[in-house]
Amino acid sequence: MEAFNRHAGLVLPLDRANVDTDQIIPKQFLKRIDRTGFGPFLFYDWARRPEFVLNQPQFAGASILLARANFGCGSSREHAPWALMDRGFRALVAPSYADIFYGNCFQNGLLPVRLTEAEVEELFRRAAEHEGYRLTVDLGACTVTDDFGFSASFEVEPHRREALLDGLDDIGRTMAHASAIAAYEAAHQA
Amino acid sequence: MLTLLDKLWSRHTVHQEPDGGPTLLYIDLHLVHEVTSPQAFEGLRLTGRQVRRPDRTWATLDHNVPTADRHLPIADPIAAQQVDALIANCKAFGIPLYDLHAPQQGIVHIVGPEQGLTQPGLTVVCGDSHTSTHGAFGAYAIGIGTTEVEHVLATQTIWLDKPRAMEIRVDGRLGYGVTAKDLVLGIIGRIGTAGARGHAIEYTGTAIRALDMEGRMTVCNMSIEAGGRAGMIAPDDTTFAYLEGRPHAPRGRAWTQAVDQWRQLPTDPGAHYDTTVVMDAAAIAPQVTWGTNPGHVVPVGARVPDPQDETAERALAYMDLCAGTAIEDIALDRVFIGSCTNSRLSDLRAAAAIARGQRVHPRVRAMVVPGSGLIKAAAEREGLDEVFRAAGFEWREAGCSMCLGMNPDILQPGERCASTSNRNFEGRQGSGGRTHLCSPAMAAAAAIAGHFVDVRALARTPESAS
Numbered sequence: 001m002e003a004f005n006r007h008a009g010l011v012l013p014l015d016r017a018n019v020d021t022d023q024i025i026p027k028q029f030l031k032r033i034d035r036t037g038f039g040p041f042l043f044y045d046w047a048r049r050p051e052f053v054l055n056q057p058q059f060a061g062a063s064i065l066l067a068r069a070n071f072g073c074g075s076s077r078e079h080a081p082w083a084l085m086d087r088g089f090r091a092l093v094a095p096s097y098a099d100i101f102y103g104n105c106f107q108n109g110l111l112p113v114r115l116t117e118a119e120v121e122e123l124f125r126r127a128a129e130h131e132g133y134r135l136t137v138d139l140g141a142c143t144v145t146d147d148f149g150f151s152a153s154f155e156v157e158p159h160r161r162e163a164l165l166d167g168l169d170d171i172g173r174t175m176a177h178a179s180a181i182a183a184y185e186a187a188h189q190a
Numbered sequence: 191m192l193t194l195l196d197k198l199w200s201r202h203t204v205h206q207e208p209d210g211g212p213t214l215l216y217i218d219l220h221l222v223h224e225v226t227s228p229q230a231f232e233g234l235r236l237t238g239r240q241v242r243r244p245d246r247t248w249a250t251l252d253h254n255v256p257t258a259d260r261h262l263p264i265a266d267p268i269a270a271q272q273v274d275a276l277i278a279n280c281k282a283f284g285i286p287l288y289d290l291h292a293p294q295q296g297i298v299h300i301v302g303p304e305q306g307l308t309q310p311g312l313t314v315v316c317g318d319s320h321t322s323t324h325g326a327f328g329a330y331a332i333g334i335g336t337t338e339v340e341h342v343l344a345t346q347t348i349w350l351d352k353p354r355a356m357e358i359r360v361d362g363r364l365g366y367g368v369t370a371k372d373l374v375l376g377i378i379g380r381i382g383t384a385g386a387r388g389h390a391i392e393y394t395g396t397a398i399r400a401l402d403m404e405g406r407m408t409v410c411n412m413s414i415e416a417g418g419r420a421g422m423i424a425p426d427d428t429t430f431a432y433l434e435g436r437p438h439a440p441r442g443r444a445w446t447q448a449v450d451q452w453r454q455l456p457t458d459p460g461a462h463y464d465t466t467v468v469m470d471a472a473a474i475a476p477q478v479t480w481g482t483n484p485g486h487v488v489p490v491g492a493r494v495p496d497p498q499d500e501t502a503e504r505a506l507a508y509m510d511l512c513a514g515t516a517i518e519d520i521a522l523d524r525v526f527i528g529s530c531t532n533s534r535l536s537d538l539r540a541a542a543a544i545a546r547g548q549r550v551h552p553r554v555r556a557m558v559v560p561g562s563g564l565i566k567a568a569a570e571r572e573g574l575d576e577v578f579r580a581a582g583f584e585w586r587e588a589g590c591s592m593c594l595g596m597n598p599d600i601l602q603p604g605e606r607c608a609s610t611s612n613r614n615f616e617g618r619q620g621s622g623g624r625t626h627l628c629s630p631a632m633a634a635a636a637a638i639a640g641h642f643v644d645v646r647a648l649a650r651t652p653e654s655a656s
């Protein structure tokens with residue numbers, strides 16, 4: 001997994017709530033057996049309309065996705081963060097995420113930042129106002145900042161933060177507890 | 191004083207990180223299907239890791255598989271590749287698999303309970319969000335992502351933050367023609383699609399106790415649509431009666447011991463839930479969704495509501511509906527009876543009771559897809575297939591089918607479908623398709639009328655009352 005420390009990038013504002021993983025990557029693209037190659041199909045149904053934000057040239061190369069509440073609801077498919085990352089996104093900013101999606105992002109080095117509704121509203125306003133609007137997401141300091149004086153801090157579970165800062169893979173971390181797992185199995189005849 | 195969640199959690203804790211950190215939880219049962227597992231097996235191969243407990247891992251093919259012409263090779267080469275990958279991975283890692291020709295083959299969340307693999311007190315995971323279904327037995331059952339699938343394969347454990355406990359208490363009796371599906375849609379309508387985020391739901395109350403296991407599974411299945419991490423119902427005699435004698439259930443003395451242990455699982459009187467929601471079963475009518483998430487739901491006698499926000503406006507546009515239209519005036523092109531929510535024998539019986547002696551409306555194409563090969567066989571022994579066929583429904587092989595449109599069963603753009611599945615997201619059943627969720631009896635009645643009707647207005651028959 002790629003480590004995440006600090007990332008500055010162009011913002012793609014996706015002004016929708018309850019974006020589900022069927023929209024992020026529709027099922028007809030889940031049949032691949034690799035983790036890569038999903039990027040071209042990101043938001044496939046919406047992206048067929050030329051006016052969809054993802055198609056607008058001023059957002060080409062965006063790496064921070066700004067969205068509304070309950071982002072990533074629905075199916076558990078990890079193809080959703082894979083598709084986002086494959087398309088070049090490194091961080092998400094939204095008021096809230098569905099639980100499974102939230103965990104899946106961390107597993108892949110994609111940082112889902114939670115800000116308040118008011119802060120997200122402000123960021124949408126600024127993204128509309130400034131062409132080429134950029135944000136800096138700093139996981140070390142747990143802050144989101146822009147070049148115009150916006151600054152907000154966010155909370156993230158300490159273990160998720162550390163794992164992402166180090167780019168540590170969970171299985172390696174768990175193997176340190178191998179004897180505890182064996183002891184559990186022995187005690188529970190599992 | 192502990193909740194069911196507390197008990198399941200502490201019994202499976204291998205290691206607890208300090209200061210509110212995550213728990214390393216032992217997993218008793220890991221269910222695997224073809225769509226979310228190939229990258230996990232590939233990860234094991236790349237790192238030279240083994241499957242720690244193939245004996246606690248079971249695989250089935252369901253999402254991709256065609257539900258007709260099983261004797262032919264799968265026509266879609268990419269789907270075939272995924273199916274072949276699972277077969278090869280199970281072989282290489284020693285994992286039992288119900289393949290396309292096994293009589294037990296079916297939807298992963300149908301097969302686990304049917305085989306007695308799902309039991310009270312277990313932790314169950316699967317790379318599929320509707321794993322919450324298994325919570326109906328008093329298990330802690332959650333959907334996980336593919337990286338976590340790999341982690342469980344390698345270590346038989348998973349790192350989790352303990353969710354908060356939410357009680358949804360439903361007292362009173364469901365009315366005639368009102369089913370577990372209507373109950374859970376009613377709950378989602380009440381608390382919203384993010385209403386249980388961060389929580390494990392425990393369903394309690396007399397209306398829940400009165401449900402049979404199939405109804406309980408329907409309720410727990412859609413916990414994820416309410417935003418919940420898991421859904422659970424404490425085990426009781428109904429649970430034990432369902433399990434006894436199933437192929438993987440304990441037998442003899444082991445059975446008695448197991449039941450004794452399972453009786454310890456229910457939440458202690460007075461234990462604390464972080465959140466409690468109380469509902470009256472008698473107030474729930476048959477439900478139909480009108481929009482593009484399961485929270486967009488109203489009673490069948492109602493009208494499409496005025497949109498309250500932009501999401502609802504967008505939903506109405508996508509669904510091509512106007513606020514104020516009576517639900518009963520919505521005309522349908524397709525009807526789908528199936529999915530891990532509603533494809534069990536009691537669901538098929540309820541639909542057949544409505545379909546018996548009737549004809550599907552000439553404009554409608556309707557299909558019935560049993561959840562497993564065994565359900566299909568049982569339904570055929572009762573002659574339900576004949577009832578459906580005579581009425582003009584298609585009767586198909588087991589699988590996820592049109593629940594998600596990953597196999598040949600899909601909606602065409604613009605087609606409108608009454609569906610017993612669990613998600614009405616844009617394009618879920620096929621790009622541009624429009625989905626209305628409802629119960630099996632409501633779906634069957636809609637197939638015949640060509641539009642939604644209130645099943646309670648139809649003649650009472652012994653079967654339809656179930």
Ligand code: SF4
Binds near residue numbers: 252530590593
């Ligand atoms: S029937 Fe639908 S919801 Fe259930 S496992 Fe299959 S695709 Fe998922």
